[in-house]
Amino acid sequence: MTCLPEITPGQKKLGLVIDLDTCVGCQACATNCKEWNASGHSGPLPDSKPYSAGAEGVWFNRVHSYEAGEGEQGRTVNFPRSCLHCETPDCVTVCPTGASYKRIEDGIVLVDHDLCIGCGLCAWACPYGAREMDEDEGVMKKCTLCIDRIYNINIPEAQRQPACVLTCPTSARHFGDLGDPESKVSKLVAERGGQPLMPELGYKPVNSYLPPRNRSSASAQPEEAAPTPMDIKNPLLRWMDKVLTR
Amino acid sequence: MNPAPSIVFFTTASGAGYGLLFWLGLLRPLGLVPGQGLVALALALLLITAGLLSSMLHLGNPQRAWRAVSQWRSSWLSREGVAAILTYIPALLLGLAFWIDAPALALIAGLLAAAGAVATVYCTGMIYASLKPIRQWHHPLVVPGYLALSAFSGAVLLAMLAAFAGGGAVPAILAILTGASALLLKRAYWQAIDTAPPIATIESATTLGFIGKVRQLDPPHTEQNYLLREMGFRIARKHAAKLRLIAQGAGFALPVLLALLAVLLGGTPAALALTLGAVLAIGGLLIERWLMFAEATHTVMLYYRG
Numbered sequence: 001m002t003c004l005p006e007i008t009p010g011q012k013k014l015g016l017v018i019d020l021d022t023c024v025g026c027q028a029c030a031t032n033c034k035e036w037n038a039s040g041h042s043g044p045l046p047d048s049k050p051y052s053a054g055a056e057g058v059w060f061n062r063v064h065s066y067e068a069g070e071g072e073q074g075r076t077v078n079f080p081r082s083c084l085h086c087e088t089p090d091c092v093t094v095c096p097t098g099a100s101y102k103r104i105e106d107g108i109v110l111v112d113h114d115l116c117i118g119c120g121l122c123a124w125a126c127p128y129g130a131r132e133m134d135e136d137e138g139v140m141k142k143c144t145l146c147i148d149r150i151y152n153i154n155i156p157e158a159q160r161q162p163a164c165v166l167t168c169p170t171s172a173r174h175f176g177d178l179g180d181p182e183s184k185v186s187k188l189v190a191e192r193g194g195q196p197l198m199p200e201l202g203y204k205p206v207n208s209y210l211p212p213r214n215r216s217s218a219s220a221q222p223e224e225a226a227p228t229p230m231d232i233k234n235p236l237l238r239w240m241d242k243v244l245t246r
Numbered sequence: 247m248n249p250a251p252s253i254v255f256f257t258t259a260s261g262a263g264y265g266l267l268f269w270l271g272l273l274r275p276l277g278l279v280p281g282q283g284l285v286a287l288a289l290a291l292l293l294i295t296a297g298l299l300s301s302m303l304h305l306g307n308p309q310r311a312w313r314a315v316s317q318w319r320s321s322w323l324s325r326e327g328v329a330a331i332l333t334y335i336p337a338l339l340l341g342l343a344f345w346i347d348a349p350a351l352a353l354i355a356g357l358l359a360a361a362g363a364v365a366t367v368y369c370t371g372m373i374y375a376s377l378k379p380i381r382q383w384h385h386p387l388v389v390p391g392y393l394a395l396s397a398f399s400g401a402v403l404l405a406m407l408a409a410f411a412g413g414g415a416v417p418a419i420l421a422i423l424t425g426a427s428a429l430l431l432k433r434a435y436w437q438a439i440d441t442a443p444p445i446a447t448i449e450s451a452t453t454l455g456f457i458g459k460v461r462q463l464d465p466p467h468t469e470q471n472y473l474l475r476e477m478g479f480r481i482a483r484k485h486a487a488k489l490r491l492i493a494q495g496a497g498f499a500l501p502v503l504l505a506l507l508a509v510l511l512g513g514t515p516a517a518l519a520l521t522l523g524a525v526l527a528i529g530g531l532l533i534e535r536w537l538m539f540a541e542a543t544h545t546v547m548l549y550y551r552g
Contacts, residue, residue, distance in 0.1 A: 062466035069458030096314035096324035118306015127379035129546030138306020195453035
């Protein structure tokens with residue numbers, strides 16, 4: 001059913017917290033996501049012309065890079081974009097077949113590829129561009145929050161996390177229950193002032209983005225060393241400095 | 247947004263078909279349309295069916311299209327499918343009533359078919375109007391626009407058929423009225439979307455507005471992808487302005503003038519004028535429907551273009 005499940009207090013909301021301060025834009029999340037999901041729940045993730053000009057394919061993570069601010073305030077921010085597993089996702093309600101659904105038990109938004117007719121309306125309804133069409137199979141694909149990892153009892157417990165989180169070399173990605181205010185991710189969001197993307201559209205994204213930290217001000221820059229003659233301890237060198245200065 | 251030819255054809259053809267069915271269902275039982283009505287009904291059903299089949303070409307898995315009627319509780323696309331299928335029932339009954347000449351059945355079936363036509367076109371409009379990320383579609387004038395264009399193109403077609411069947415000025419007058427109001431509505435819509443502020447900015451899309459203005463440094467990929475093809479399609483502004491003029495002139499103004507001429511002249515000249523008017527109206531609507539997609543912008547492009 002494409003009607004949304006009712007949200008009860010304390011409802012589990014699995015999602016990601018992405019730290020824009022520490023993300024270095026290395027694309028490891030995008031790559032590891034592609035690697036895992038190409039053979040997972042949503043596999044295959046097709047590529048067209050993978051070895052020639054015009055190579056493209058379905059990816060669940062896209063890492064953008066922006067410049068924010070002008071002059072001294074200006075800075076580079078790397079920005080990974082993926083499904084936000086919204087609380088009120090229109091991508092689910094617009095689906096005419098029931099292929100798109102939001103799980104009541106953990107809030108993960110998924111597509112049943114056997115029901116999908118490939119109309120593409122869900123991709124139109126998503127403001128964030130989280131869904132990409134598998135044009136080989138004619139069905140919509142999207143981030144599953146690695147549903148086949150996080151509940152997978154066949155892999156060590158420490159690895160039951162989304163592929164993008166596990167691979168991040170700077171630990172800029174965190175996975176957890178954002179519905180539980182006591183969880184590590186919720187505390188991180190509270191502490192760092194995590195922000196939703198495009199809140200004005202009313203989709204209530206579960207994923208949260210931690211803002212880049214304030215930098216020390218421009219006036220607090222380190223200065224280069226400028227020794228005076230009095231700083232020269234060696235008498236010979238002090239004498240030479242005196243002679244050469246004449 | 248990418249104007250897929252199958253969808254442009256669908257909204258134009260089915261829109262005209264439902265408009266024709268609407269006017270036929272209301273006017274024929276009242277005797278305001280000459281002839282038996284079967285030709286007009288056949289044309290309406292042909293346009294509707296061709297449009298619906300064309301819309302299925304847009305699907306990745308057309309063989310599963312039957313599943314699309316299941317989620318009518320939440321999805322306007324599903325509701326459109328249900329309304330479209332249900333409308334066939336009174337439409338076919340209307341045909342039966344014309345065939346066996348049963349005025350009472352024609353009156354009831356005609357009313358139901360007209361209601362079904364309105365419901366289906368309303369659902370089509372709502373599919374677009376309910377999409378919040380596309381501000382040109384998520385607009386209060388979009389659904390009235392779909393209804394008005396459908397009523398106009400249907401009236402022009404009915405006026406043409408009526409002129410061939412030997413008179414009846416009512417459909418031609420309706421074509422004039424609906425054409426003029428559709429033109430006004432469309433102009434108001436264009437004015438509104440041209441002056442409306444954006445619904446979101448690259449700053450709100452990235453949360454980085456607190457630092458300052460945001461601009462793209464590096465794209466996430468160097469080649470195209472589905473998002474850029476489907477949501478990124480746009481046309482140059484001057485191109486759009488010309489196409490708007492063509493759509494207004496050929497699609498609305500000329501057919502209205504030709505219908506006016508037809509009312510004044512009557513007879514064979516009227517039939518010829520209305521045929522030309524119908525061809526122009528459908529052609530103009532194809533351009534207008536194409537623009538409806540090509541001018542629409544999606545918030546995902548904020549991430550790519552700012």
